[in-house]
Amino acid sequence: MSEIVQDSATQIAYGRTDWDDHHHLPTNTGLTNEKVTMWAFLGSDCLLFGALISTYLLLRNRVGPSTSGPTAADLFDIPFTSVSSFVLLMSSLTMVLAVTAIQRADMETCKLWLLTTAGLGSIFIAGQVYEFTSFYREGLGFTTNISSSAFYTLTGFHGVHVSLGIVMLVTMWALVSGGQLGPERAETIEIIGLYWHFVDIVWIVIFAVVYLIP
């Protein structure tokens, strides 16, 4: 191993640097601050979605004393939502393939998977816009009843997260295309990937708890 020459790009991509013989970064934790920060953010975001999912579960069957109208559960189109869930799930695969591509300095493949991931995310968002529109046309507005408010707030917040993820992915694609982000900063793509996978696991919970469990 010692005879093999490794450049800084590959070293950092695999968590190794030559500033420390024990393969640790010069931080108290031995981990990069950016990655720790992203995990701390994701941990705190669990609380946000925990609160929103709890609120929906508590209010899902309540329309309120002076309001009426359908609940979201009355209007769910499960086959349609299943397809968009599958699309978001597969975007996690393309995201992880983008990370492995940049780690082996295959920039063209990385760009392809980044764009594919952003595209799949956009399809998911388009599906959500279609769902919201069809619900609205069937009489379920944001203020129709407390159940609908809870539903739109929960799924809307998730949609905003996905949209922000798409913006980040397109930004990463532009940086990689412009040569401003190379294999030496593979961890940046990995960190964006962590965010993307997080919105996927939140949807795994929402799809099961909100849509499928009667």
Place this chain on the structure above:
Amino acid sequence: MNTTAVSDEDTHEEHHDHGLSDIGYIKIALILAVLTAVEVATYFWDFGILEVPSLLILMVVKFQIVVSYFMHLKFDSKVFSYIFVTGVILAMLVFAAMGTSMVFWQNPSGCDISAFC
């Protein structure tokens, strides 16, 4: 210096430490797709009393697979696991706190079945 100086053997070894190969990730995605198909099947076929438990189990398994493999928690530092699991536990405590304050305490007959149980 250039990256091609790293031998294939070394790269393979590092990948083993840091995650799966591309084929490995595709296999994981196929497993997730199958689990999702089973979830959706519960909508079309009646699973009786097993429906809710099976959906919850499938949800947890899918969550665990994505976090472990796609998010690399299985291969990364345990510090990340501690940070994330703390967030998940706190979220479940939020759920429990909201449940007790909005359902159990307000319903003299006990648990509100339609909303919670």
